[in-house]
Amino acid sequence: MNEKTVPATLKVGVVGVGWAGQQHVKAFSAIDGVEIVAVAGMETELLESIQSEFNIPHGFARWEDLVELDGLDAVSVAVPTFLHAPITVAALERGLHVLSEKPLARNGEEGAAMVAAARKAGRVLDVVFNHRRRGDVTKLKSIIDEGALGRPYYAKASWLRRRGIPTLGSWFTNPELAGGGPLADIGVHVLDYALHLLGEPKVISVSASTYSELGSQGRGGDVNYIAASSSHKFEVEDFASAFIRLEGGVTLLVEAGWASYRDQADLMDFRVYGTDGGAELRAAQSHEISEAGLRIFTDDDNGTSIDYEAETLEDGNHPAVVEEFVNAIRAGENEWGSHDGSVALSRALVIDACYTSAREQREVRL
Ligand SMILES: NC(=O)c1ccc[n+]([C@@H]2O[C@H](COP(=O)([O-])OP(=O)(O)OC[C@H]3O[C@@H](n4cnc5c(N)ncnc54)[C@H](O)[C@@H]3O)[C@@H](O)[C@H]2O)c1
Missing domain, CATH: 3.30.360.10 (Dihydrodipicolinate Reductase; domain 2)
Structure with missing residues (x-):
């Protein structure tokens, strides 16, 4: 998606087919005007069964292949945490909107790079905090x-x-x-x-x-x-x-x-x-x-x-988070700046401070 326009049908790819990725697939598939065009995951049989159940044309073992697919508007990231930052940054640099699973990243430094990439690209970066939607x-x-x-x-x-x-x-x-x-x-x-x-x-x-x-x-x-x-x-x-x-x-x-x-x-x-x-x-x-x-x-x-x-x-849970992500994209570029992952980054910085405090046995100021 190179223009800052919103297409009539949003084409989405989901990376990861574990528990979290399956929640994303179910939630996107329930929204009118959203088409899941690709999924990625290393479990071949599971990937194929999800593709067949949800009628998803493309399946990849590597996330890099999914992110490079032409015609995508948005990507969901539901993989182990060390991959959140590289996939998110690569997708944002291609002009895609990103919904990442929690935690934002392994630490605040990686998280800050994700937020900076969202701001630079002028695209949505939302993070899945489904429990606040209970x-x-x-x-x-x-x-x-x-x-x-x-x-x-x-x-x-x-x-x-x-x-x-x-x-x-x-x-x-x-x-x-x-x-x-x-x-x-x-x-x-x-x-x-x-x-x-x-x-x-x-x-x-x-x-x-x-x-x-x-x-x-x-x-x-x-x-x-x-x-x-x-x-x-x-x-x-x-x-x-x-x-x-x-x-x-x-x-x-x-x-x-x-x-x-x-x-x-x-x-x-x-x-x-x-x-x-x-x-x-x-x-x-x-x-x-x-x-x-x-x-x-x-x-x-x-x-x-x-x-x-x-x-x-x-209960809202994952469907509510995914719907908010889709609505933010559809609301147009004036809305995108307020979905830049910064709330998730603030959580990552608190967690970093907790680990520093525990390691150094002292109070840490933010
Ligand atoms: N919001 C929630 O309630 C919730 C619940 C569970 C997990 N999560 C988060 O979701 C993420 C995934 O957790 P999970 O429990 O589904 O993990 P999981 O291990 O069950 O699944 C991970 C998926 O990522 C895929 N993957 C790994 N490396 C890949 C690569 N290089 N290319 C393509 N696919 C790759 C695996 O094949 C697998 O499909 C984590 O960040 C976790 O914190 C969130």
Whole structure:
């Protein structure tokens, strides 16, 4: 796509056919006026079955071949994290819009190069933060924004698993390929929606700890997760905790763990305390347990406690993110500048600071 015009039918390519790439294919295929013209992935049989199920004419084993295909308007990047930056930059330089999976990149430096490439190309760079599009999170956002909790001053966001290392020995456990462990993988989701819920306050400093007590012993692997596996050693953290100071004296605690001795539930938990009310959001996903809930705690005019379960909104998840990406492209070039990946970069910089803090055992200012 060389002109800054928007074609009637958007031609899209998806790189990666693992769990994430499949969500992209399903979501694009459900949007009128979007045609998936190519997919890329190294699993030949899976690639062919996706091509046949979704009627996709081109299939490639190498991402380079997909990005060079003539006639593309946009590319989705759903591959191991070390490939996010090279694919994104190559696609932007060809004038394509890019939707990248989270985390933006292995670190802030790579992420900054992606954002700079989007600005230089004048194209959209969106990053998949699907958890902020869950119905419980969007409901809580509207409750906070309408002032029902007063001024939020303290929040805690965690995503913890008992045995949830996404395949021991896969690319996820190699820092060169993944950039980090659960903090970069699932912590980035809860960090993202926590800062989004709190109204994007400036991050002042972080103080973090990381541990690698179970993964390094070959424990804590999720037998139900099927990321492409090889013989990588476990060289990332399996648990991380961060104390994050935000502007206005607000504190955010983040915990992200693939494995620790705790309840079996794969639990996402968010709590926020405000001057007029508080909220607790729980989303547990495991093979045995599934629960979700948003509870609000406040007082009536007489000071009597009112606690209630809020009805959550419809889940958006990947389809909502993909739809927003398509809508941003279709909105035309005036809209593209506000989709330059900079929110994702701000998350990457916080995560970089957490790793520095943990490594050097000190508080790091941003
Ligand atoms: N947003 C979410 O909820 C979510 C969930 C899972 C994963 N992810 C992210 O999605 C990305 C992929 O994760 P996954 O779990 O699907 O991984 P995966 O290992 O299951 O799949 C990776 C895919 O990339 C392909 N690939 C690797 N190298 C390639 C190359 N050189 N050329 C073409 N294809 C190549 C593989 O063949 C495979 O199809 C990661 O960045 C991960 O963080 C996001």
